[in-house]
Amino acid sequence: MDRDVVIIGAGPAGIFTALEMLKKGGKQKILIVEKGRAVEDRRCPKSKTGQCVSCKPYCHITTGFSGAGAFSDGKLSLSFEVGGDLPSLIGPDKAQETINYTDGIYLEFGADSHVEGLGNTEEVKAIRRRAIRAGLKLVDCPIRHLGTEKAQDLYYAIEQHLLKNGVELLFGCECTNLILEGDVCRGVQVRQNGREEEIMARHTVIATGRRGADWLESLCAQHNIAHQPGTVDIGVRVEVRSEVMETVNRVLYESKLVGHPRPFKNKVRTFCQNPGGFVSQENYDNDLAVVNGHSYKELKSDNTNLAILCSHNFSYPFNQPIAYAQRVGELTNMLGAGHIMVQRFGDILDGKRTWQKELAFSNVRPTLPDVVAGDITAAMPYRAMTNIINFIQAMDEVVPGFASSETLLYSPELKFYSNRVKMDEAFNTNIQGLYCLGDSSGWTRGLMMASAMGVLMGRRLAAEG
16 A cells, blocks of 8 residues: 555544645545544443443544544643643744634534633633632633534544545554654554555654554654653542532633642643533553543533643653553552542541542532542552642632542543654654654644644645645
8 A cells, every 4th residue: 555645543633634735735645544443433332331341452432533532521722832842842823823723623613613711801810819829820721612522523524524535544453563764764564454564655644642652652662763751640630519610610611720839849730621521431551541531512510520630750760651650550440440549638638548438428429430439549659649639729729619528539640642752843753754743742732732733744744745
C-alpha cells in the first residue's frame, strides 16, 4: 500500500490534519489507521451491565474514531492559555488564531453555538479575589461544551465527511512499527486480523493521543527519535454536590484554578470540571483502570466532578514518568480489587478508610456505580497526597464547602502525555517525513489544542502537495 500521507490514530489531531488538507484543496492520498472502531460502532457495555467488563483488546471509551473525545464531556477550551505547551512552540498569537479557526470547524459540524464563561464580569472578579486570597490563580478560558452524547454525533458527521471526500479509514488496524531508512521515515508496519503489512508513505503522522503515549515513547527509544521526559500528572477526581459549586458552575462553567501549595510547591491544577456530570472509568493496557468524568448536555446528576492533578517532573537518575504514573495506578487498582477506589475527604483527614455503608448516609452519592470504598492514601505517593489535601483546603476558600468531610475523592486520575517529542515550529522531528501530534507528542492536552495542532499540520502537508 502506497500513500502520500499515513496518519496513525483517528483522534482529534489526526482527524483535523485530514480535514484541513481537504479544506485547502490537497489532492494527496490520505490513509488514517485506527486500532479501534468507527464512532458509530463504539459501545461501552457498562451502560447495560452496570460495571466495567474490561473490553478486549481495548477499551471502547478510549479507542476508536475521535479517540477519547467521543465519550468525554466534549469541552473545547477556547484560550491558548489552556491545553498544553503548543503556544511555546508556535507562539501564543498563532495558537489563539488557530484555536479560533478550529472552533469554526467544530461549529460547521454541529457544535453548540453557546459559549460558557463569558460575561458575569463582577461575579468573575469576586471569584478571582477569593482565589488570590487562597494563593490560587484563576485562568480565564471560555468553554464550548459539546456534551458527551452530542460529541458522538459531531464526530460521526466528521467521519462521514472524510469518507465522502476520499480519505481512507482503516479500522481494527494496529501500527506496530515505523519503516526507516537511515534518518528518513518511509512508512509504517501494521497488523490487521493477524496479518502483517507495510504501508509506504511520503509523510507519516503519529497522533495516538494519551492512549498511545507509552507506545510512542517506546518508538522514540527504539529509533532514536529526539525526545525528553516531560511532566506527568497524578491526582484524583473530586465529586461534590452541585449546590456547593452552583455559583462557579453558573458564572464560569469550568473553574480553571492553578496553585503551588506548600511545602513542595509543585504545580497543582483543576481540570475537566463537569457540572451535573458523572464520574467514569477508562481502561488502558494491562487492565489499568483510571477515573475520568463526563457531562451530558441533557442528562444531569446532582453532583459536579472535576480532577485535581499534581505535576511531577523526573530527569535524573529516573526518567520514565509514564511508567511511574502507571505504577501508582496499578497499586491503587490492586487495593480496589481492579476497581476505581473512592474515599471521603473527612476520612482522609481522620486517617481512616471509607467503608461502603458510610457512602449510603452521605449527602454526596457516587455517580460511578461500581466504585469501591477504601483508602486511596495507601497507594497515593506522599508528595502528591499532601499537594492534593492542601489544594482542596485552598479551594474551600474559593468555593465554600468544597473541603467538606463528605467530599469524594476517586483514584487514580492519571494523564499520560509526558513524553515530549523534540520538534521545530513546523513540527519537523529529527526523522525526515515523521511528525508527532496531539497529546501523545507531549505538546497538547485536550481536544481543542490537539485539533488545532492537526489543523497546522494539515496546512503544511497540503501546501507541499
